[in-house]
Amino acid sequence: MHPTKLFAPGPFQAQQLRSGDPYELSNGHPILCLPTGGRGARANLLGGTVLETDPAVEQAGVDAGFSPEPGTMRAPDVAVGHVPDVPGWVQGAPPLAVEYADRGQDEEELQSKIAELLAAGTQYVWVVWLTGPRRVEVYAPGQKLRTVRPGESLEAPGILKNPVPVEALYDREAAHEATLRNLLQRRGYESLEAVRDAGREAGELAHARAVLRRQLGKRGISLDAAQEARIDGTTDLETLDRWLDQTLVAKTVDEALR
Structure with a gap:
């Protein structure tokens, strides 16, 4: 269990945090979130572009802060759906959240974040592992953990129109190919x-x-x-x-x- 879960609710609320503060909140306790490395930054941009351009997606964002209740504020690396173009933290949770995990990842804290997102209404959490064998772990409420590997595709029915090749979430060429497909479809062309x-x-x-x-x-x-x-x-x-x-x-x- 993550250490913050062993204590009573912490004293902090999401409204006390400002945009750009290096913290998330879990049960009122601050979670320090440091800048990502070069590999993670590149993958974030590529994967976010692929997902944002999907023809079914109207709203998406990077590092958007979601606060389903006052003592919680979580910011997925990429959020798909429910990212309004207004200032301030977003109430609730995104339908699809993507997290990138690299060297030094606090896996216990990651599991805590996943659990809180799913409890708040997120339908899918994709964890893209950039360290070790490349893979994507898929979390969904009431379902067993699935691992999807390169050569396979991810789906999010009701959120995305197109399957997403695993490689498109971190590989530049694969991401560009998927993005081009999405943009063509947005203009009425299948290919x-x-x-x-x-x-x-x-x-x-x-x-x-x-x-x-x-x-x-x-x-x-x-x-x-x-x-x-x-x-x-x-x-x-x-x-x-x-x-x-x-x-x-x-x-x-x-x-x-x-």
Whole structure:
């Protein structure tokens, strides 16, 4: 059991802490939180970016302080969900919390933090181990501890849309690949190949419209604003090709664009 649990509630409350203070609170007792090392700092940034860009995520933050009750204030390395854009500590707990554990990690204090987050309403806590064999420990209320290893993926149903490869939480190339996937999906594309396909299709449509207009001009058929808009609004290549064929014999716009 963590030492603070052996004592009566401590005298401190979350409202007494200021943003930037190097402390969390557990049962009213201060927990010193020192700056992370270079490896942890890099991993935090990479993993946080992957999670924040997931298409289902609207709010996420790094080191956000959560205070489910006055004597508790916990700041996960990365919090997903329930991170409002307002000053002050956040009431409650994030749906998904990510902790990075490296050399010198106080495992007893880590377990205390995990327990308090889950008790406050967090649905998943992912602990990314940067020391020893790379792995992610998954904690969820009422479930046995799971360990997910490189080559496998993590899921958070109802919080994230996409599975997260374990490596994307600490490896730069894997993180960039997952982030790109997320950003493309936020713009309506499932993959980079889908973007290329959309570009090719847009080019083909633009060419077909230009050829149609040129042929109409050769036939001495002018277009008004509504007819121009109709051509621009047509996204079916077969329709544009049919209009082009009809233009070869048409005498009026109605005959060409029927």
